[in-house]
Amino acid sequence: MEIIRTKQRLADVVDDARRQGRSIGLVPTMGALHAGHRSLVERARKENDVVIVSVFVNPTQFNNPDDLRTYPRTEEADAAMLEACGVDYAFIPSVEEVYPEPDTRVFDLGPVAEVMEGAMRPGHFNGVAQIVSKLFALTKPTRAYFGEKDFQQIAVIRRMVELEGFDLEIVPCPIVREADGLALSSRNVRLSPEARAIAPKIHYILELSRDLKAAGKQAAEVQQATLDAINDVEGLEAEYYQIVDAATMQPISRWEDAGELGAAGCVTVFCGGVRLIDNIRY
Numbered sequence: 189m190e191i192i193r194t195k196q197r198l199a200d201v202v203d204d205a206r207r208q209g210r211s212i213g214l215v216p217t218m219g220a221l222h223a224g225h226r227s228l229v230e231r232a233r234k235e236n237d238v239v240i241v242s243v244f245v246n247p248t249q250f251n252n253p254d255d256l257r258t259y260p261r262t263e264e265a266d267a268a269m270l271e272a273c274g275v276d277y278a279f280i281p282s283v284e285e286v287y288p289e290p291d292t293r294v295f296d297l298g299p300v301a302e303v304m305e306g307a308m309r310p311g312h313f314n315g316v317a318q319i320v321s322k323l324f325a326l327t328k329p330t331r332a333y334f335g336e337k338d339f340q341q342i343a344v345i346r347r348m349v350e351l352e353g354f355d356l357e358i359v360p361c362p363i364v365r366e367a368d369g370l371a372l373s374s375r376n377v378r379l380s381p382e383a384r385a386i387a388p389k390i391h392y393i394l395e396l397s398r399d400l401k402a403a404g405k406q407a408a409e410v411q412q413a414t415l416d417a418i419n420d421v422e423g424l425e426a427e428y429y430q431i432v433d434a435a436t437m438q439p440i441s442r443w444e445d446a447g448e449l450g451a452a453g454c455v456t457v458f459c460g461g462v463r464l465i466d467n468i469r470y
């Protein structure tokens with residue numbers, strides 16, 4: 189595996205691969221890699237001739253400077269994991285290499301980016317669109333892989349792809365969980381032992397919400413009951429729990445209002461001061 193630090197070197201290997209007609213799989217990450225990332229990389233490895241993984245903590249998507257400062261950075265371990273997964277190129281650039289000057293682009297992401305994470309973290313999705321569009325332009329991937337834990341992010345990236353006219357396939361990959369149900373996240377390392385013990389209840393409560401639907405409750409009732417159940421757990425505080433159309437991300441109050449992808453329930457919970465996100469499909 190080669191570690192690439194510059195856009196020029198990346199452009200050269202991408203041009204070579206494309207000239208040879210080889211497919212390129214891109215896995216964009218912010219590092220602090222875990223088994224969730226590994227599942228994306230392994231899938232990319234199976235489906236493409238060349239695999240590129242980017243490791244870059246993108247400052248423009250952090251609306252909270254403390255979150256950016258304390259975001260885990262584990263480059264050596266990341267590189268070792270990627271090498272072991274058979275990755276061809278790890279693109280690990282500096283901030284100056286990616287943003288030689290400030291990126292002032294504002295994407296018209298529309299309603300998909302206005303709710304939930306978009307409402308709670310102003311500017312976050314525009315920052316995601318900035319970095320992912322740069323990565324797509326640089327790596328010209330055939331396929332790009334994203335984890336469904338960031339469910340809304342995938343919808344936002346699809347919108348950006350449509351706006352920018354990129355010709356590639358977005359491949360959503362299932363959430364990977366700990367044995368007790370906690371969704372893997374780079375932020376989990378920040379959980380204290382007490383918070384770590386409580387955190388799996390988030391997934392447990394989301395699973396129970398499916399039973400409410402099966403028992404005939406409408407989406408709005410399931411939403412409220414789920415929110416209440418999370419907030420009833422000492423140590424958990426929900427920022428939002430929203431049942432949405434799984435394609436448009438727009439809130440629904442009746443199941444029959446969901447389109448062909450069905451409904452999803454998306455949650456953000458503070459657990460011992462750590463902001464965790466998760467979701468479930470109905």
Ligand code: PAF
Nearest residue numbers: 216217218246316319338
């Ligand atoms: O999901 C992430 O880790 C990031 O938002 C991404 C897609 C790598 C962009 O920085």
